Amino acid sequence: MEIxxxxxxKLLHQLCLAETSQAVPEQGVDFDTLDVEDSAHYVSSYATFxxxxxxxxxxxxxxxxxxDMLGVYQCYALMVYAFLMMPLAQEGHQPDYPRxxxxxxxxxxxxxxxxxxxxxxxxxxxxxxxxxxxxxEHWQEYRENLDKVTISFIVAATDDESPxxxxxxxxxxxxxxxxxxxxxxxA
Numbered sequence: 001m002e003i004x005x006x007x008x009x010k011l012l013h014q015l016c017l018a019e020t021s022q023a024v025p026e027q028g029v030d031f032d033t034l035d036v037e038d039s040a041h042y043v044s045s046y047a048t049f050x051x052x053x054x055x056x057x058x059x060x061x062x063x064x065x066x067x068d069m070l071g072v073y074q075c076y077a078l079m080v081y082a083f084l085m086m087p088l089a090q091e092g093h094q095p096d097y098p099r100x101x102x103x104x105x106x107x108x109x110x111x112x113x114x115x116x117x118x119x120x121x122x123x124x125x126x127x128x129x130x131x132x133x134x135x136x137e138h139w140q141e142y143r144e145n146l147d148k149v150t151i152s153f154i155v156a157a158t159d160d161e162s163p164x165x166x167x168x169x170x171x172x173x174x175x176x177x178x179x180x181x182x183x184x185x186x187a
Contacts, residue, residue: 003158004091005087005088005090005091005154006036006088006091006093008154008155008158008159009036009039009040009043009084009088009154010034010036010039011157011158012039012043012153012154012157012158013034013038013039013042013043014034015157015158016042016043016046016157017042020046036088036093037093037095037096037099037100038103040081040084040085040088040095040100041081041099041100041103041104041107042107043080043084043154044077044078044080044081044084044100044104045077045103045104045107045108047077047080047150047153047173048073048076048077048080048104048108048173048177049108050170050173050174051076051170051173051174051176051177052073052174052177053174054170054171054173054174054175054177055174055175055177055178055181056174057069057073057177057181059073059109063112066185068123068184069181069184069185070109070120070123070124071119071120071122071123071124071126071127071184072124072127072177072180072181072184073108073124073177074101074104074105074108074109074120074121074123074124074125074127075123075124075125075127075128075131075180076176076177076180077104077108077124078097078100078101078104078124078125078128079128079131079132079143079146080146080150080173081095081100081104082095082097082128082132083146083147083150083151084150084154086147087151101121101124101125102121105117105120105121105124127184131143142176142179142180145176146176149169149172149173149176152164152169152172153166153169153170153173156168156169
């Protein structure tokens with residue numbers, strides 16, 4: 001049986017959810033009832049958390065010492081979300097960026113006051129637009145690499161015949177996040 005991209009994304013959502021909650025996934029989850037947007041939000045947040053860990057970043061410390069890095073994390077998660085949603089256009093789904101920004105920020109920065117979270121969202125969106133509209137070759141290459149890693153993550157997690165495992169793909173998220181952090185530290 002061939003599995004669609006939407007089904008893969010929803011399955012990955014459930015796998016990530018099971019890992020983070022240490023719960024056993026429900027048997028017989030009806031993937032048709034799961035919201036694909038919710039799945040994309042969760043997976044992009046999960047990938048960003050893993051990237052932060054892989055890169056050895058300390059968001060709690062950066063909140064006080066380098067607040068702008070939180071906007072970089074928001075930007076990164078929004079880019080992962082965008083790359084998760086691109087293939088869904090073929091299946092009739094369009095990304096909801098305003099909803100995604102808020103949901104991702106609430107997931108990444110739980111417990112932060114709303115006005116501070118709004119600053120992070122605004123900073124992340126500004127950076128996202130800069131990178132999305134950039135014509136420079138290094139930004140084009142960066143976008144391509146993040147797109148490839150994002151899709152590789154889905155395949156690695158949901159295809160038994162994948163040439164790579166998720167453990168091989170997750171460090172790549174960390175490397176790409178480090179590159180983004182360096183780019184905005186130097187700016």
